[in-house]
Amino acid sequence: MKKIIIILLSIASLSVNAQIKVSTKDSLKTDSANLLALPDTVKHLKTAWQSFIPPAAFITYGALSFNVKAIRNLDFSIDKEAQKDHPGNLFPVENYLQYAPIALVYGLNFAGVHGKNTFIDRSILLGMSEGIFGLVTYGLKRSSDRLRPNGADRNSFPSGHSGSAFVAAEFIAQEYGEKSPWYGVLGYTCASATAVLRVYNHKHWFSDIVAGAGFGILSTKAAYAIYPLFRNKLFHDDKSNKQTVIMPTYSEGVVGFVFTKQL
Secondary structure, three states: OHHHHHHHHHHHHHHHHOOOOOOHHHOOOOOOOOOOOOOOOOOOOOOOHHHHHHHHHHHHHHHHOOOOHHHHHHHHHHHHHHHHHOOOOOOOOHHHHOOHHHHHHHHHHHOOOOOOOOHHHHHHHHHHHHHHHHHHHHHHHHHHOOOOOOOOOOOOOOOHHHHHHHHHHHHHHHHHOOOOHHHHHHHHHHHHHHHHHHHHOOOOOHHHHHHHHHHHHHHHHHHHHHHHHHHHHHHOOOOOOOOEEEEEEEEOOEEEEEEEEOO
């Protein structure tokens, strides 16, 4: 089981070190009293192409587990070792730990430590990241039909908890990585711990959590790459004073956004 922890913690090092640091003088300046500020543009994703190699490798590894016997046997071996170390399930800390990086991002912002984007843009980016991951995960869980280690159902591949945790880890790396790489390291450490606990609690195979990590990271990267393309076009208009307004809403337990644009 120590090998699992070492492998997953290496994900933090690979992913965080592969990020390109953007000059802090280009950082978006915000005021804590102006959380709903909506500037004309958001910065495009600035990431080294090498940073896409680890998540792509994780997804490939997970996919190969369906056809490569050695990888599948490693799943069984790791699960057996985990159950030998901890015969009973641990308290499901991962249910909460997966959201720790997200809570830290908003906590830092409210404390006056501002990240790359405003509150609104950041929230939309997070929603897009989770949405992309959710769509991919839902489809794969239905089509892969893999039985969980505990036999509860056939929705084992990929790991939703692990993927969601790595969505959050990449989220904090994108928002605060240019201030300090340690924010990303902290986020990826929480995500790795979440993934390990899914194996310890007999909920997922090792290949499930590795693939989940890959899909989670890529989902957030995709959101940060796609969002500026339509966001800047939608809100930026040099030739007029047309107004665009976006506000958060809450109705009957449903949180959302209202968007209006003057034509």
